[in-house]
Amino acid sequence: MLSNVLKRVNPARAIMGRLFLWFWVTFIVTALLAIWGSRVFFEELEVVDVKPRDVAELNAISQRLARPRLADASLLELLNRSSRGLRGRLAAINIATEELTIAGGPPLRANDKRDLQRLVSQSSPIAIKRGAIKLVGPVFFERNGERYALFSAKFDMPERKAPPVLLFLIIALVTTTVLSWLFARTLTNPILHIQGSVKKLAGGDWHTRVDKAANRQDxxxxxxxxxxxxxxxxxxxxxxxxxxxxxxxxxxxxxxxxxxxxxxxxxxxxxxxxxxxxxxxxxxxxxxxxxxxxxxxxxxAGEVSLQTMPLSLALNDVFTDANFEAANSNKQLLIQAIPEYTVCVDSMMLCRAVENVLRNAIRHSHYLTEVSFNADATHWFIHITDDGDGLSKEECERIFAPFYRASLARERESGGVGLGLSIAKAAVELHHGRITAAPANKGGLHVTLAFKKQ
Structure with a gap:
C-alpha cells in the first residue's frame, strides 16, 4: 500500500518532474560548489581585535621557552608541550634563518604560512584572520643565542551566529525552485497539449489540431x-x-x-x-x-434531426420488437422500467443504436438479456447485458469498428456483416455521447450507451 502511494507521488514518474528535479539539483549543486570554492580559494584577510588573554598566553609561553634549563630540549617538543593547554597550535619563526617550526597536527595552509612570515616584522602583537583561522603574534623570545617570533593559530568561529551562508542557501533554494519549475513547465505544457490532441484524434475527433505549440520555433x-x-x-x-x-x-x-x-x-x-x-x-x-x-x-456525416420527447416514447417500439424477437428464440428479455426522462434526440438514430445493440445481445445470449437505466449530473445511460460467451477486453475495444467480427464467442454463423455496432457507435456519437463494451461480471457482454444531457 505504502509503495503504491510512493509511486503515485514520485515526481520522477512524469517528464515534468524529472526535468524539474534535474535542473533544480544542478542549480543547487552549482551554488554549493561556488560557496565552497569561494571560501577555499578566495578567503579575505582581515585584521581583528587582539584579545589580552591571547597575548598573555603567548608571553607566558615565550618566557617558558626562553628558560636556560630548557636550552637542550628541542623547540618542536617544547611547542607541542605548550600547545596542549591552548585551543590551537603554536608556531615559532627564527628571525635570522626564517625557519618555521610548527607544533604537531595537520600542516598549515600556504596562505597561513605566508601570513606568519609577513607578521615577523611587527613590533607588537596583532591578530589577523583568514577564514576560520586566527593568527596572533608576534611575541619575541631568545633561545640559545637566536631570536624567535612566537605565534598562535586558533580556530575562531564567529561569536554571532549570523547566517549569511544559510540565507544564501534559502534564497538559492527558492530562486532555483521557481526557475526550474517554470522552465520545466514551458517544456512540458506543449508536450501535454500534443498528448491531449493525440488522444482526441485517436478517439475519432478528426478536426483536432495543435494550436499554441505549433507556433514555437523549436x-x-x-x-x-x-x-x-x-x-x-x-x-x-x-x-x-x-x-x-x-x-x-x-x-x-x-x-x-x-x-x-x-x-x-x-x-x-x-x-x-x-x-x-x-x-x-x-x-x-x-x-x-x-x-x-x-x-x-x-x-x-452528422445528419441529425433533434426533437424533445419522453425517453419511453422514443424506445417503446424498439423494446416491443425486441421482446417479440426474444420470445421467438425461446429467450428472456428483462427491461427495467423506463425512467421518466425527457430527452433531446434524433429518435430514428437513437432507436437504430439501441436496436442494433439489443438484437446483437439477444442473438448471442444463452437465455437472458437485461436492459437497465441510470443517470449522473451530465449523462444518462442505457445498459444492455447478455449472458452469452462474452468477449475478451481486447475484442471489446475493436467490436465497434466497421466489418469487425469477433473470432471467439461471436462467430460468422450469426449472419451479420459487422456493421450493426459501428452504426450504433456513430449514432451515439451523433448525440455527443459514447458507447463502450466490457466483459460482464457473470459472463457475457455488458454494453453501455451514454448520452449527454442537453
Whole structure:
C-alpha cells in the first residue's frame, strides 16, 4: 500500500518532474560548489581585535621557552608541550634563518604560512584572520643565542551566529525552485497539449489540431506542425472513405434493383425454384448490407434531426420488437422500467443504436438479456447485458469498428456483416455521447450507451 502511494507521488514518474528535479539539483549543486570554492580559494584577510588573554598566553609561553634549563630540549617538543593547554597550535619563526617550526597536527595552509612570515616584522602583537583561522603574534623570545617570533593559530568561529551562508542557501533554494519549475513547465505544457490532441484524434475527433505549440520555433513546434499535417491527412482519408462507402452504396442500389426485377421475371418463367431462392436470399443480404452502409454514412456525416420527447416514447417500439424477437428464440428479455426522462434526440438514430445493440445481445445470449437505466449530473445511460460467451477486453475495444467480427464467442454463423455496432457507435456519437463494451461480471457482454444531457 505504502509503495503504491510512493509511486503515485514520485515526481520522477512524469517528464515534468524529472526535468524539474534535474535542473533544480544542478542549480543547487552549482551554488554549493561556488560557496565552497569561494571560501577555499578566495578567503579575505582581515585584521581583528587582539584579545589580552591571547597575548598573555603567548608571553607566558615565550618566557617558558626562553628558560636556560630548557636550552637542550628541542623547540618542536617544547611547542607541542605548550600547545596542549591552548585551543590551537603554536608556531615559532627564527628571525635570522626564517625557519618555521610548527607544533604537531595537520600542516598549515600556504596562505597561513605566508601570513606568519609577513607578521615577523611587527613590533607588537596583532591578530589577523583568514577564514576560520586566527593568527596572533608576534611575541619575541631568545633561545640559545637566536631570536624567535612566537605565534598562535586558533580556530575562531564567529561569536554571532549570523547566517549569511544559510540565507544564501534559502534564497538559492527558492530562486532555483521557481526557475526550474517554470522552465520545466514551458517544456512540458506543449508536450501535454500534443498528448491531449493525440488522444482526441485517436478517439475519432478528426478536426483536432495543435494550436499554441505549433507556433514555437523549436523541436516541439516542429512536432506540433507535423502532428497537424498528419491529422489533416487522416481527416482527408477518413472523409474519402466515408464518401466511398456512400457512393458505392448508392451505385449498388441500381444493379440490385435490376437483379430483383430479373428474379421476378424468372419466377414467372418457371426457372428452377431452388436456384431462384438462393439468388433471392443473396440479393436480400446485399440489400441489407447496402442499407446498413447508407445508415452508417448518414450517421457519420452528422445528419441529425433533434426533437424533445419522453425517453419511453422514443424506445417503446424498439423494446416491443425486441421482446417479440426474444420470445421467438425461446429467450428472456428483462427491461427495467423506463425512467421518466425527457430527452433531446434524433429518435430514428437513437432507436437504430439501441436496436442494433439489443438484437446483437439477444442473438448471442444463452437465455437472458437485461436492459437497465441510470443517470449522473451530465449523462444518462442505457445498459444492455447478455449472458452469452462474452468477449475478451481486447475484442471489446475493436467490436465497434466497421466489418469487425469477433473470432471467439461471436462467430460468422450469426449472419451479420459487422456493421450493426459501428452504426450504433456513430449514432451515439451523433448525440455527443459514447458507447463502450466490457466483459460482464457473470459472463457475457455488458454494453453501455451514454448520452449527454442537453
Amino acid at each position: 523541436e516541439l513546434g516542429q512536432l506540433a506542425r507535423d502532428f497537424n499535417t498528419m491529422a489533416e491527412q487522416l481527416e482527408s482519408m477518413w472523409g474519402a472513405q466515408k464518401r466511398l462507402l456512400a457512393d458505392v452504396s448508392h451505385e449498388l442500389r441500381s444493379p440490385l434493383a435490376r437483379l430483383q426485377m430479373a428474379l421476378g421475371l424468372a419466377h414467372q418463367q418457371n426457372v428452377d425454384p431452388e436456384t431462384l431462392t438462393r439468388v433471392e436470399r443473396e440479393a436480400d443480404r446485399m440489400e441489407a448490407l447496402i442499407g446498413q452502409l447508407l445508415a452508417l454514412s448518414r450517421a457519420e
